[in-house]
Amino acid sequence: MEKLKYALFTGCTAKQSTPEQMMSTMAVADKLGIELVELTEASCCGASHLQDYDDFLSLVLNARNIAYAEKHSLTMVTICNTCQLNTAMTKHRLDNNADLKAKVNEKLAEVGLEYKGTSQVTHFLYAIIDDFGLDKIKEMVVTPLSQFNIAPFYGCHNIRPSELQNETHKSAENAYRPTSLDDLIIACGGANVDYEEKTKCCGFHAELQAPHTASTLTGKAIAGAMDGNADWMVTPCPLCHLKLDTQTAHASEAIGREVSLPVLHMQQMLGLALGCPQESLGLKHHLTKVDFV
């Protein structure tokens, strides 16, 4: 197989509040022999909040990010669900609206760039599943996670709206019964926990504006995984990770029940199974202690 190579859009979180995600992404990519070219020119995607204020500006900025992936002639890989949604949404809107694309390109021309629509945008989870292949992952597992019940937490912006998300997936993911993360858990040798909240919202985007709602959602998510007898949770989204890992006190208070589980980034789980050195996975950066390694 030809060596896989992608343009990596890290997003902001991986460089600040979830450094462990950045570390484990690079460790896993290295282990799998995937080359990631970091788009150091990229800006923030707006995280759905800039979109509320200035939709056009967010389109221009996201188009600029994609334009840099196009310059490398590479598929853009994201490692944050919200980056994925905002970037893929921008691509979808520009590719389907010539007028809008022209308006955006008029702005990009001021800085000598052009959005062409030639690069795909996909989340690292789907790059691994669609391009690398889970069968190959299975072969490479050196430490099967067979003693663990692992609760997948998908994160809204990787699975909804499914019509948009499935534009780039090789096999369609159903928003109500997704399988990608479950399949990755199984490939790593773990037992996947089925629970109602696995496709639900963690509340991240309303954390400041509606703290009670946000904390209740976080609490319900962790409680669902606990009731499903999970040993820990795993997520492809650093924003979900922040909620589930750092906000357990507020979440417990909101739902009137002590909730807490270790939460791993999908890259960390994969890294453990593939035998990446522990220190390369950044497990010590978690607030909820990862006590099983």
Next chain:
Amino acid sequence: MSTHTITTQKVNFKVFRFNADEDYLPYYEDYNMEVTSEEVVLDILNRIKWDHDGSFSYRRSCRHGICGACAIKVNGRSTLACKESMNDMVDIFGSDLVIEPLSIKRAVKDMIIDKGDFWDKHDAIHPYLISDVEEHPEHEHLVTPEEAEELNEADLCIQCGACHYACPVVEINDDFFGPAAFAKAYRFEADVRDDAHVERLNELHEEKQGLWDCVKCMECAEVCPKDVDPIEKITKLHNMLFKEGVATSNVATRHAVGFKHSIARNGVLDEGGLVLYSEGPGIVKHIPVALKMFTKGKIVPPWGITKSDNLDEIKKLVKSSSTAKF
């Protein structure tokens, strides 16, 4: 000529049963049926009533996806029973299907719920044109195709409640208007004949009930049987708040605007700076968690942030492409 084969398969239905007048608690009844590939979910509800238990209750009327009466949940997914093919349901969920009303806590009898909260919210956003119409106008009020286009799909809503009862915020916060009411509000906000833009927006952005409490889970976009895309309308209403000068300075508006400032300065976010800008003095409540995060290496000080390369491009674009003011 193509041939079309009708296939059948066995499906186990677990059906929610409850009569508020008689039952203390709801229960589930099992029905095992042969289902054909031609049937929709409503056919199954009909067969339960006609073939098994005449007391089984549900709402139905048009059977054509127009009246919005028959929305229920299948395996937790809001669905318009008359539009949803049984084949698709089995494809997604397998042959064990759970049939429930849109909201269990609002159940009155079996699939029938008290939809009062939905209608109250619908009423609250003034879902009608507010305009001083001359009694004897000289000519009709012309709306250009471009202006009509602005309503987008918002006009297609059939008030089935699928999105409302799929919204996790509605479930938690009784005051929240919910996606259907917002989409309906947008339909009139975007109508050039309406004269109450600002008044309606003033109510739409109030804390707890309003737009800023949306968690952006995209459930409403996923579930809508008429492709109204409520979350897109919510974003457009957010944009209108700033455009019409209705937005006031609060944690939500500062949070949205703060992204622009942060991007203009660093390209990437300054996460800590953004929370500080959004919260103002309210930042104190975040200090306990922030301290813990700091000790775990999760907080980068402003001077430690790696700015985007070619930052001058970003600064230039933020200046030239901004369309909103605050």
